[in-house]
Amino acid sequence: MALKNLQLFQPRTDMYQRQATPMRAPPTALSRSISKSAETLVATTRAGKEIRARKARSTEQPGVGLIKGSGSLGLPSIGKGWGRDDDSMHSRSRNGSGSSRAGSLDRSTRGSTTTLNSDEDNINVVVRIRPLNEKERSCGDREILEFPGKGQIVCDTGTPGQKPKVFSYNVVFESLATQEDVLEYSGVKRLLEMAIEGFSCTAFCYGQTGSGKTHTLTGPPGLVESGASPYAPDHGLVVRSFVYLFQLIKERPECHFILKASFLEIYNEKVIDLLNPGTARKPLQVRWSKESRSFYVENLFMVDCEELDDLFAVLEEGMRNRSVGSHAMNTNSSRSHTVLCVRVRRDLRASADISCSTHGKINFVDLAGSEMTKKTQSSGKTLEEANNINRSLMVLGYCIAQLSDGKKRGHIPYRDSKLTKLLADSLAGNGVTLMIACIAPTRSNVSETINTLRYAARAKKIKSKPIVKMDARDALIMSLKREVEALQAENQHLRTALHVQTDYNIDYNQRSRTPTRIEPNKLYQLPQTELFELVQLHMEENSALRNENTELFSVRDQLLKDQELLSRENERLLKKLEDVNSVCIRSPIIPARPAYSDVSSSEANIWTNPATSTASSLASRYS
Numbered sequence: 135m136a137l138k139n140l141q142l143f144q145p146r147t148d149m150y151q152r153q154a155t156p157m158r159a160p161p162t163a164l165s166r167s168i169s170k171s172a173e174t175l176v177a178t179t180r181a182g183k184e185i186r187a188r189k190a191r192s193t194e195q196p197g198v199g200l201i202k203g204s205g206s207l208g209l210p211s212i213g214k215g216w217g218r219d220d221d222s223m224h225s226r227s228r229n230g231s232g233s234s235r236a237g238s239l240d241r242s243t244r245g246s247t248t249t250l251n252s253d254e255d256n257i258n259v260v261v262r263i264r265p266l267n268e269k270e271r272s273c274g275d276r277e278i279l280e281f282p283g284k285g286q287i288v289c290d291t292g293t294p295g296q297k298p299k300v301f302s303y304n305v306v307f308e309s310l311a312t313q314e315d316v317l318e319y320s321g322v323k324r325l326l327e328m329a330i331e332g333f334s335c336t337a338f339c340y341g342q343t344g345s346g347k348t349h350t351l352t353g354p355p356g357l358v359e360s361g362a363s364p365y366a367p368d369h370g371l372v373v374r375s376f377v378y379l380f381q382l383i384k385e386r387p388e389c390h391f392i393l394k395a396s397f398l399e400i401y402n403e404k405v406i407d408l409l410n411p412g413t414a415r416k417p418l419q420v421r422w423s424k425e426s427r428s429f430y431v432e433n434l435f436m437v438d439c440e441e442l443d444d445l446f447a448v449l450e451e452g453m454r455n456r457s458v459g460s461h462a463m464n465t466n467s468s469r470s471h472t473v474l475c476v477r478v479r480r481d482l483r484a485s486a487d488i489s490c491s492t493h494g495k496i497n498f499v500d501l502a503g504s505e506m507t508k509k510t511q512s513s514g515k516t517l518e519e520a521n522n523i524n525r526s527l528m529v530l531g532y533c534i535a536q537l538s539d540g541k542k543r544g545h546i547p548y549r550d551s552k553l554t555k556l557l558a559d560s561l562a563g564n565g566v567t568l569m570i571a572c573i574a575p576t577r578s579n580v581s582e583t584i585n586t587l588r589y590a591a592r593a594k595k596i597k598s599k600p601i602v603k604m605d606a607r608d609a610l611i612m613s614l615k616r617e618v619e620a621l622q623a624e625n626q627h628l629r630t631a632l633h634v635q636t637d638y639n640i641d642y643n644q645r646s647r648t649p650t651r652i653e654p655n656k657l658y659q660l661p662q663t664e665l666f667e668l669v670q671l672h673m674e675e676n677s678a679l680r681n682e683n684t685e686l687f688s689v690r691d692q693l694l695k696d697q698e699l700l701s702r703e704n705e706r707l708l709k710k711l712e713d714v715n716s717v718c719i720r721s722p723i724i725p726a727r728p729a730y731s732d733v734s735s736s737e738a739n740i741w742t743n744p745a746t747s748t749a750s751s752l753a754s755r756y757s
């Protein structure tokens with residue numbers, strides 16, 4: 135069976151726990167958080183399609199804040215969906231980690247960002263084995279891999295006296311697995327769902343040259359460039375993901391989405407814009423953004439994609455412009471690493487008067503294959519390319535090794551190559567990452583296969599901290615709003631418990647100004663001064679509620695103390711009553727009253743002062 139080792143993973147529905155904690159971000163942060171405008175350009179694809187393009191000054195959104203998981207406000211929840219078994223598949227296993235997660239608030243007042251951290255998430259690793267090619271078949275090359283299930287791969291190294299090596303992963307796709315299977319079961323759907331909710335997601339293919347990385351991502355050579363329909367059966371993960379992305383967007387009519395795409399390659403350590411390479415293929419600079427604390431490519435072309443066709447046109451254009459070469463092991467070998475990025479901005483209504491936006495993205499990274507130059511018989515330009523490819527993959531390997539060693543994580547050499555700079559966030563930052571390791575099944579490739587499997591096994595240990603990115607001003611307003619709601623609910627509860635009759639609105643309005651209600655989706659049109667005012671009003675409201683909360687708590691504490699005193703007094707009186715009663719029992723002339731605790735008849739429920747009742751009974755007896 136093609137999907138013998140499938141271990142499936144799907145999004146979980148568990149929501150993050152939120153805590154209402156005071157927001158301390160200074161209002162001045164707001165003024166720094168308003169996005170800078172971008173220059174609008176127009177680009178035309180070779181296919182003749184006009185693409186509305188926006189050339190942003192950087193790939194990072196200035197003033198983007200970071201926020202993690204919320205429940206009731208329509209913000210995303212993520213769970214470790216990796217590795218959920220599905221009985222509909224023929225053979226599968228559960229192998230990966232799958233603990234649920236709960237986010238906790240940790241607001242930073244640094245700059246204009248708000249960071250809400252969560253538990254860590256492991257990189258998800260799946261392996262795809264390509265079928266034997268013509269060359270291997272004709273020379274009788276033997277298959278050396280076995281798939282016992284449970285996401286395991288057994289690799290017979292063929293060395294006498296050496297035991298077969300066993301590796302295990304989240305999912306293993308055998309050679310008969312289809313492109314659709316990879317979309318369905320690799321977990322990329324989960325990545326897309328998370329990207330539209332504001333997470334930074336990356337799917338990257340790793341493996342030796344000719345192992346099927348490009349096939350997995352974009353299908354057989356020339357398919358995309360031929361302008362085939364997006365629904366053609368051979369399309370790889372990227373086109374299928376585009377289709378799924380638009381399907382997801384259609385299912386969310388309550389949100390407004392803005393998609394932008396960029397496509398770059400790293401060729402001989404130079405970053406080339408595949409959507410705007412220019413005749414000179416002038417390299418772009420990779421810079422560090424203090425604000426987002428990550429690397430970005432300066433002046434990278436960004437294309438607005440309103441329709442599926444626009445995304446497809448971006449892919450087509452990039453595929454035409456990327457560097458491809460031929461060598462002994464692959465006639466259509468990628469000579470560069472490519473990164474196709476789709477940014478997803480989602481505007482949503484968080485409550486009746488507040489709308490906010492999240493900024494997610496999905497990167498599809500097709501790494502160039504590691505090459506044994508002896509086998510590929512590279513020389514000249516191809517050899518130089520191979521050396522650069524191998525060097526950057528080696529740096530990636532160092533980074534992965536360091537990151538996977540949880541105990542002694544030392545310096546991570548991200549800065550040593552462009553590739554690792556751009557993948558830094560996906561590997562260990564705040565992203566969600568899927569690694570697709572591609573391998574060949576034959577004996578002639580055994581050492582490369584073992585290397586890839588080791589690489590993949592190491593990557594599986596890497597943990598990252600996924601977070602949602604949203605505008606700092608939205609994060610601030612929503613956080614204040616959430617806090618106000620939590621305090622209102624708590625105060626209401628306290629009032630009910632204490633039977634305090636005051637009307638909240640009257641009481642509160644006397645003390646503070648109430649923020650005016652803003653029409654949904656108007657938040658963005660507000661000038662900075664009004665936004666500033668709005669945040670201040672929320673902060674005032676918040677502070678008034680907190681004061682009221684403190685007052686109510688102190689009233690409650692006082693009442694509890696009073697109650698304590700009363701019950702002590704009550705006990706004292708009961709004791710006295712028991713004493714009086716015991717005197718009556720001992721007296722031959724005074725009838726004893728039942729103990730107070732024994733009183734059960736309706737008559738006995740009328741308690742009379744024993745002293746007066748005794749006096750009156752004596753009086754009636756001797757009258």
Ligand SMILES: Nc1ncnc2c1ncn2[C@@H]1O[C@H](COP(=O)(O)OP(=O)(O)OP(=O)(O)O)[C@@H](O)[C@H]1O
Nearest residue numbers: 264343344345346347348349354464467468502503
């Ligand atoms: N799962 C598969 N099913 C059918 N054909 C495949 C599969 N995987 C790879 N191939 C074919 O094998 C050849 C090499 O694959 P591909 O170019 O994708 O390798 P690659 O890993 O991207 O190589 P490089 O690193 O040199 O770019 C292609 O002709 C491709 O169509």
